[in-house]
Amino acid sequence: MTVSQSDFRAALLDPKAQRPSGLSDGKGDNAGRRFDVYRNNVAVSLTEALETAFPVVAKLVGTQNFKTLAGAFLRAHPPASPLMMFYGSELPAFIAAFPPTREIGYLPDVARLELALRQSYHAADAQPINPAVLETTPTETLMASRVGLAPSLRLIRSPWPIHAIWRFNMVEGAAKPEMAAEDIAVLRMEFDPEPVLLGPGMADFVEALTNGRALGEAVESASLSPDFDLGRTLALLLAHECIISIGEMT
Amino acid sequence: MLDTTTQRFERLPDAPGVGYKPQHFQDIASDPGPVGWLEIHAENYMGSGGRPLAQLRHLAERFPFSVHGVGLSIGGEDRLDPEHLARLKHLVDWLKPASFSEHLAWSTHESAFLNDLLPLPYTEATLARVADHIDEVQDTLGRRMLLENPSSYLAFDESTMAETQFLQEVARKTGCGLLLDVNNVFVSATNLATDPVSYIDAFPLDLVGEIHLGGHDEDEDDHGAPLLIDSHGREVADPVWTLYEHTIRKAGPLPTLIEWDNNVPEWPALEAEAVRAARVLQSTPA
Numbered sequence: 356m357t358v359s360q361s362d363f364r365a366a367l368l369d370p371k372a373q374r375p376s377g378l379s380d381g382k383g384d385n386a387g388r389r390f391d392v393y394r395n396n397v398a399v400s401l402t403e404a405l406e407t408a409f410p411v412v413a414k415l416v417g418t419q420n421f422k423t424l425a426g427a428f429l430r431a432h433p434p435a436s437p438l439m440m441f442y443g444s445e446l447p448a449f450i451a452a453f454p455p456t457r458e459i460g461y462l463p464d465v466a467r468l469e470l471a472l473r474q475s476y477h478a479a480d481a482q483p484i485n486p487a488v489l490e491t492t493p494t495e496t497l498m499a500s501r502v503g504l505a506p507s508l509r510l511i512r513s514p515w516p517i518h519a520i521w522r523f524n525m526v527e528g529a530a531k532p533e534m535a536a537e538d539i540a541v542l543r544m545e546f547d548p549e550p551v552l553l554g555p556g557m558a559d560f561v562e563a564l565t566n567g568r569a570l571g572e573a574v575e576s577a578s579l580s581p582d583f584d585l586g587r588t589l590a591l592l593l594a595h596e597c598i599i600s601i602g603e604m605t
Numbered sequence: 606m607l608d609t610t611t612q613r614f615e616r617l618p619d620a621p622g623v624g625y626k627p628q629h630f631q632d633i634a635s636d637p638g639p640v641g642w643l644e645i646h647a648e649n650y651m652g653s654g655g656r657p658l659a660q661l662r663h664l665a666e667r668f669p670f671s672v673h674g675v676g677l678s679i680g681g682e683d684r685l686d687p688e689h690l691a692r693l694k695h696l697v698d699w700l701k702p703a704s705f706s707e708h709l710a711w712s713t714h715e716s717a718f719l720n721d722l723l724p725l726p727y728t729e730a731t732l733a734r735v736a737d738h739i740d741e742v743q744d745t746l747g748r749r750m751l752l753e754n755p756s757s758y759l760a761f762d763e764s765t766m767a768e769t770q771f772l773q774e775v776a777r778k779t780g781c782g783l784l785l786d787v788n789n790v791f792v793s794a795t796n797l798a799t800d801p802v803s804y805i806d807a808f809p810l811d812l813v814g815e816i817h818l819g820g821h822d823e824d825e826d827d828h829g830a831p832l833l834i835d836s837h838g839r840e841v842a843d844p845v846w847t848l849y850e851h852t853i854r855k856a857g858p859l860p861t862l863i864e865w866d867n868n869v870p871e872w873p874a875l876e877a878e879a880v881r882a883a884r885v886l887q888s889t890p891a
Contacts, residue, residue, distance in 0.1 A: 439648065
């Protein structure tokens with residue numbers, strides 16, 4: 356009697372499945388619920404990993420509901436790699452389709468924001484430029500240049516007020532969210548990523564730069580929003596040490 | 606930046622080490638007490654940058670490191686994940702730790718990582734597979750690794766050899782060393798009703814490069830028999846300390862890690878465990 360790892364795995368992830376036979380307690384009796392130690396380790400450790408990664412989602416749905424969500428998710432999407440720090444990238448889509456959560460329209464975007472914060476935390480380090488470079492470079496040259504952004508920068512665009520929702524759940528005394536579409540940049544100075552609410556056009560601007568467009572083109576794209584403020588946008592990115600290079604287009 | 610041309614520390618000292626937790630960074634940097642080296646779980650340091658790697662960079666100037674993998678799935682039926690092995694090589698080439706170790710266990714099957722150390726039967730077939738995987742790891746990393754004995758909650762009917770014999774054979778075939786987890790020995794012996802002292806006495810102690818000590822929880826099986834769970838969430842139990850003393854008397858002083866991965870305490874509680882290990886190590890002539 357051999358126990359294949361396929362049998363073992365199938366019984367691990369399905370608590371209703373029969374436990375594999377061929378396992379004993381070492382004294383001649385069937386292993387019985389000893390197998391459940393492994394079932395429990397897998398479910399509990401993956402649930403805890405998700406709770407750590409998605410604290411605001413957990414707070415919004417409540418601890419017990421989150422455990423139900425996590426239990427269903429980990430069975431549908433066990434980790435694809437041993438890098439638990441990135442586990443849960445399919446959670447936003449799963450939330451959007453999972454019957455108990457699919458009516459909560461803003462929840463997938465909150466999950467996306469929490470994923471972005473983690474990815475940003477572990478992203479590569481980069482040296483910011485000296486802000487004086489912007490002042491000393493002629494405007495024409497500048498507008499034709501490519502602006503490199505920090506690898507830790509993430510952009511989230513949502514039809515929901517997810518910045519306000521995130522703050523309301525994470526920051527003591529933050530204002531109650533009111534209905535609005537919000538764009539957020541996750542910006543990381545040194546080591547701690549922070550979700551920053553973006554003003555009009557800023558997300559278009561950042562998106563254009565991320566796609567490798569020249570500064571002038573990014574400004575053009577952002578200026579479709581009449582209230583886009585280039586000075587304020589650059590000041591924000593510089594203050595958060597997110598501009599890492601200014602160079603010629605290749 | 607780390608000096609990447611030389612290995613700073615050639616080996617782990619015969620002193621207590623601790624499983625490194627970021628919340629202890631300040632304590633360890635300012636006064637590590639008897640702690641002479643640090644161990645990290647490889648998978649927690651496979652990001653591209655940020656605080657985790659910056660802390661390592663800082664601590665590696667001062668402490669020998671042990672990189673302990675929890676995700677290679679050396680006992681798996683599938684081939685080793687080449688991407689994961691490449692990530693591991695990247696980390697080890699960068700950090701140049703004094704030691705690398707992994708588990709006699711599997712955790713990945715059909716592309717799903719199950720985040721637990723799962724058991725395998727001890728047969729000629731699994732022996733050949735484990736040895737092949739260890740050859741691949743050692744060839745890729747260009748260094749000798751240590752293989753750790755598991756904690757067992759059940760036994761496989763199909764097993765044809767004892768765990769100590771299995772480990773010895775793996776080491777003989779591959780040239781790898783062994784990591785002896787004394788808590789795992791105690792947990793397995795209790796769970797499978799065998800004698801932990803006989804296990805230690807049958808263990809090839811000359812191949813041991815590192816010892817692990819950790820806490821366990823107590824449960825029971827369907828028949829009310831004790832079932833110990835290797836939880837790493839509390840102090841090392843007294844009978845495990847006694848077994849450790851027996852081990853050190855036989856083997857001489859060895860690098861000894863205190864593992865405390867869940868309900869991680871404030872630094873003084875962890876340091877107290879290291880102090881206790883240091884006392885055992887010092888009572889034994891080298």
